[in-house]
Amino acid sequence: MKYVMGEAKQTKRRAExxxxxxxxxxxxxxxxxxxxxxxxxxxxxxxxxxxxLEAPEVRAVAQLWFLLAGLSYYKAGAARRIDVGTTPLGxxxxxxxxxxxxxxxxxxxxxNELSLADVVITGGVPTTSYVPEIDPERVLIPFGGGVDSVxxxxxxxxxxxxSLFVVSPASxxxxxxxxxxxxxxxDLVRATRVLDAQILRDDDSLFNGHVPVTxxxxxxxxxxxxASGRGGVVMSNEHSASLANLRWHELDVNHQWSKSxxxxxxxxxxxxxxxxxGFVVASFLRxxxxxxxxxxxxxxxxxxxxxxxxxxxxxxVLEQRLDTWCGVCDKCLFTNLMLAPFLPRATLRExxxxxxxxxxxxxxxxxxxxxxxxxFKPFECVGDPNESAVAxxxxxxxxxxxDVETLATLAKEVTPDRTFExxxxxxGPSRVPAHWLR
Numbered sequence: 001m002k003y004v005m006g007e008a009k010q011t012k013r014r015a016e017x018x019x020x021x022x023x024x025x026x027x028x029x030x031x032x033x034x035x036x037x038x039x040x041x042x043x044x045x046x047x048x049x050x051x052x053l054e055a056p057e058v059r060a061v062a063q064l065w066f067l068l069a070g071l072s073y074y075k076a077g078a079a080r081r082i083d084v085g086t087t088p089l090g091x092x093x094x095x096x097x098x099x100x101x102x103x104x105x106x107x108x109x110x111x112n113e114l115s116l117a118d119v120v121i122t123g124g125v126p127t128t129s130y131v132p133e134i135d136p137e138r139v140l141i142p143f144g145g146g147v148d149s150v151x152x153x154x155x156x157x158x159x160x161x162x163s164l165f166v167v168s169p170a171s172x173x174x175x176x177x178x179x180x181x182x183x184x185x186x187d188l189v190r191a192t193r194v195l196d197a198q199i200l201r202d203d204d205s206l207f208n209g210h211v212p213v214t215x216x217x218x219x220x221x222x223x224x225x226x227a228s229g230r231g232g233v234v235m236s237n238e239h240s241a242s243l244a245n246l247r248w249h250e251l252d253v254n255h256q257w258s259k260s261x262x263x264x265x266x267x268x269x270x271x272x273x274x275x276x277x278g279f280v281v282a283s284f285l286r287x288x289x290x291x292x293x294x295x296x297x298x299x300x301x302x303x304x305x306x307x308x309x310x311x312x313x314x315x316x317v318l319e320q321r322l323d324t325w326c327g328v329c330d331k332c333l334f335t336n337l338m339l340a341p342f343l344p345r346a347t348l349r350e351x352x353x354x355x356x357x358x359x360x361x362x363x364x365x366x367x368x369x370x371x372x373x374x375x376f377k378p379f380e381c382v383g384d385p386n387e388s389a390v391a392x393x394x395x396x397x398x399x400x401x402x403d404v405e406t407l408a409t410l411a412k413e414v415t416p417d418r419t420f421e422x423x424x425x426x427x428g429p430s431r432v433p434a435h436w437l438r
Contacts, residue, residue, distance in 0.1 A: 012207055014114070015077025020084045020123075023066040025059050027052045030223070032066045034073045041073040041196040045220060049163075049189040050227040057130035058227045060274040063088050065219040067097045068212065071105060073199060076206040078114055082121045089124030092273040096266045097121065103262070104212030106253040107245070107379055111209050115249060132275050136231035136435060140165045140189060142221045145177030146309040147297045147335065148236035152284045153184050154300055156234060157438050163187040163230075165221045170194040171318045176308035183302055189224050200316065210379065212258035218267055222281055232280035234436065237264070238288055239427040240384035246376040255379040261286065261429070268431060282431040290338050290383035291391060291423040298342035304351050309335045311380070327354025333362050334369055334382040341394040341420075345401065357395070358404045366392075366406065372413045389414035390423055 021033040021040070030053065031044045045065075047053065053062065066087060074082065082101075089097070101116060109116050141156070143149045143164040156162060164186050166177060170193070181188055199206075214237070221233045237259035244252035257263055268281055285293055297303070308314075310332050312322040325332050333356040336348060340357060349355055356362050367373035370392050371385030382388070395401050396411035 012205065015079035016081060018070070018074045018077065018079035018082045020066065020070055020087050023063060023087065025053050025062055027054060029053070030062050030065065032069050034070050036073060036077045036079060039198070041076075041198060043069055043072065043196055044194045046192045046194075047190070047224055047227070048192075049187070050224050051229075053223065053227050055132075055227065056128070057132040057275050058223055060088070060128065060130060061219065061222050061226055061271065063127075064093060064096065064270055064274070065216060065223060067093065068100055068104075068216050068219060071100060071211050072216075073196065075105065075108055075209055075211060076199060078112070078116065078207050080118055080120070082119060084121065084123040086125055087123070088127035090127035090270070090273050092266075092270040093127060094121070094124065096270040099262070099266050100212050100215060100258075103252070103254065103257045104215065105209075106248075106251050106257065107255050108207070108209030108211065109251075110246075110248050110253045112207050114207075127274055129273065130275050132226055132279065134226065134229055134231040134279055135161075136278070136280070136433075137161060138230040139163075139232040139234050139436070140221055140225040140228075140230050141234045142167075142217055142236070143177070143181055143184075144236075145174065145180040146307060148238065148285060148293060150180065150184075150300060150303050150307055151293050151296045152234060152236040153186065155296060155438075156284060157436055160436065163189055165189050165191070165224055165233075167217055167220060168192045169316050171316055174314050174321075175323065176306065176313050179306040180303060180308070183306055189228065191220050191224060193220075195316075210255065212263070214256075215258035215263055215267060218258070218281060222271060222279070226275065226279065231278065232282070232433075232436070235259075235264070235281065235283040236285050237283040238285045238290055238293055238383070240290055240387055241381075243377075243384050245379060256381055259283075259381070264431065280431075280433055282433070282436075284432055284436065286432065287426040287428050287430040289423040289427050290387045291341075291420065294338040295342050295424065298339055304347070325352045325354055327352060327356055327359070328362070330365055330369065330378040330380045330382055332356050333365055334380070334388065337366070337369065337388060337395070338383070338391050340401070341391055341398070357401070357407065360406070363406050367410065370410060370414050372410055386416045386418060387423060389416040390418060390420050394420050
């Protein structure tokens with residue numbers, strides 16, 4: 001679906017200059033300082049379970065994080081010029097920053113009816129390449145407590161020394177993530193991220209919107225891995241993450257850009273420019289469909305009553321977090337749909353405490369998920385409408401769902417481009433090294 005930029009409805013004034021002021025690296029903490037037309041923002045990340053961050057190769061990767069972390073504050077003013085100052089940039093680092101600005105902020109630009117095509121990036125000094133001492137058999141797995149990272153953790157080659165990487169907010173740890181991580185029985189490396197309070201407040205003078213947070217987390221994981229001698233970071237982004245939500249102003253708008261194949265390659269190249277090709281960052285699920293991933297998860301019964309994919313359990317504000325599935329959001333509906341071909345209906349009710357698939361109030365959302373609605377794919381981490389349509393057809397054929405007329409009706413309307421069996425096969429390219437496989 002193609003959208004054309006209309007007349008901007010917002011009245012906020014764009015800033016003129018965003019500056020990368022300084023990155024401070026201590027033994028356990030990264031501290032980035034940024035400036036937007038004279039307003040200062042500071043973000044810090046403190047690590048647990050790693051050696052010193054002050055090694056030169058770790059600092060070099062931390063500089064990449066600094067570049068992307070700045071976008072959380074850049075968006076407040078959508079400045080027309082970005083000055084990275086004396087931050088080492090490099091050819092591949094610049095390519096990553098430019099893509100993160102253009103594609104990683106595409107949803108932000110769409111929602112705010114802004115064009116960022118006029119933004120100019122200045123400054124930067126050459127980067128230095130290092131050869132770190134790492135063990136390729138030791139890897140770090142960013143863990144979110146949902147279906148994807150659980151499957152990666154359990155499917156990854158067991159001869160590897162696997163540890164989990166968790167990012168926690170200053171407001172307190174996420175209970176379902178912690179509970180799910182405990183079930184894995186793996187060691188845990190943690191980073192506590194403290195955002196500048198100014199960006200968390202409702203301020204009508206500032207722009208707000210989605211930023212490429214997964215790319216930021218990927219780089220924090222790379223910092224933690226290198227600071228502990230590990231040879232790789234194992235992400236959990238599926239094939240469908242590369243699919244754009246919509247086309248707008250000659251730009252692909254993809255809510256999951258930082259989980260996409262393009263972003264993975266850009267991150268890999270920028271890291272290789274600084275620490276060489278021996279350090280691997282790749283998605284274990286890159287060539288897998290949502291159908292394949294959910295089939296694998298359906299067999300991991302010890303996780304069924306602790307995992308959580310509903311975003312309302314991960315609110316930055318502690319008091320606003322739910323302690324169960326909300327049952328009404330697109331993530332709840334999508335997860336329910338993708339597991340329904342593999343688990344009994346009664347089991348799903350026990351897991352979710354809701355039944356989104358049979359809820360008449362969710363029909364319009366379901367139509368959009370399977371590509372039969374009038375709207376574009378929701379701005380959530382949900383799969384390809386074709387994959388959702390295939391799952392829906394499969395569910396509609398199960399006798400236990402025969403009383404839900406909406407499923408049968410929609411199954412006759414959708415025309416997915418692949419079969420259920422085809423989605424259980426590899427889907428496209430992957431950068432996963434052979435030694436990560438069983």
